[in-house]
Amino acid sequence: MPDVSVTLSSRQLRRVELALAAPKRPLTLALEGVTVATGDTLVLHDAEGTDVAAVVAESVEIVPPRAAGTAQIGTGEAPPLPGLARVTGPVSPRRPLGHRDGxxxxxxxxxxxxxxxxxxxxxxxxxxxxxxxxxxxxxxxxxxxxxxxxxxxxxxxxxxxxxxxxxxxxxxxxxxxxxxxxxxxxxxxxxxETPTPVPPGRAILLTGLSGSGKSTISKLLVERLATADPRTVSLLDGDEVRLILSAGLGFSRDDRMLNVRRIGWVAALVASHGGIAVCAPIAPYEAMRWEMRERVEEVGRFLLVHISTPVEVCEARDRKGLYARARAGQIPEFTGISDPYEVPADADLTIDASVVAPDEAVDAILARLAEIDA
Structure with a gap:
């Protein structure tokens, strides 16, 4: 059976380093989007692609994603999602961890x-x-x-x-x-025990189907933040990002993951300098959203907002005819039609924009942001 390749987040890399410091200490990793079974060997890579360690999966537990703190605005319940794989087993080094601060x-x-x-x-x-x-x-x-x-x-x-x-x-x-x-x-x-100051940077991810209202709400949110918050606000809209930052990428799962990974990297950079990044890609997969949260929470606070407008409403709003072309088979891998949208189980806020006006949606986001800033 071939090895399972896993790219670690910065936080996971520190967990691996801690386990390697104590050879008898088993390693436990929560992995999203990875198919793994008991007995598999996971090859662990850092962000640069260096294979730094390997862990043998002595136990694999499927656990639901976190859902604490979710607020519902509008109507409808989110369907259940596949969970994370919590893998535990002995870890061994494959090569030195490379440059580590201190x-x-x-x-x-x-x-x-x-x-x-x-x-x-x-x-x-x-x-x-x-x-x-x-x-x-x-x-x-x-x-x-x-x-x-x-x-x-x-x-x-x-x-x-x-x-x-x-x-x-x-x-x-x-x-x-x-x-x-x-x-x-x-x-x-x-x-x-000494205090730990809360970093000022924030990243807000609005995720939802094409036509759900993400762009409208995000642009209005940026306008409101610019007048109400002293921090610098940057908008990373999905369509605009694809023109420059992700030019040349398609819509395969790997390309979508890379697109949102790039958005998450920029958002974390903005947050690390004390700014606010408002991101509005479709971000259809749980794995990509989880990775963005992990990256941002290294340097600031993260707010995940699910714009849960039903697909029928999104399709009725579609002035470009994308949904019709997707249903006719002319657009492959179109989210909500020929490619899945994994509804967030860990959204900090859920807004059905078919029943909530954009101004009210922004009010709800600002109120939730004030709660996490408190």
């Missing part, structure tokens, strides 16, 4: 254990902070995927004459970080 300080199998260490849960305080009094043990800082924050944390630890140890963090919370620090760094971990 490389010489990162925890690994060769890290010498110490009797005691301090784990800083959030922002590392400056060297003059009173909380440093009496702390002479090595200081464990969490790498959460922000190179600038990690560099600042290491500098603040070393400025005070203490040794920094970098612990890759996959977003499982301070408790999991403390457990990993005990397993890899020290017998006794002193947990120093």
């Amino acid at each position: 490389g010489a300080l990162r925890v690994g199998p060769e890290t010498a254990r110490v009797p005691r260490a301090t784990l800083v849960t959030g922002t590392v305080p400056g060297p003059d902070d009173a909380g440093w009094a009496g702390r002479t043990a090595p200081v464990v800082v969490r790498d959460t995927g922000d190179p600038r924050a990690l560099a600042t944390a290491i500098a603040r630890v070393t400025e005070g004459g203490r040794r920094a140890v970098v612990l890759p963090d996959a977003g499982d919370g301070p408790g999991a970080a403390a457990d990993a620090a005990r397993a890899l760094v020290a017998d006794e971990i002193d947990v120093w």
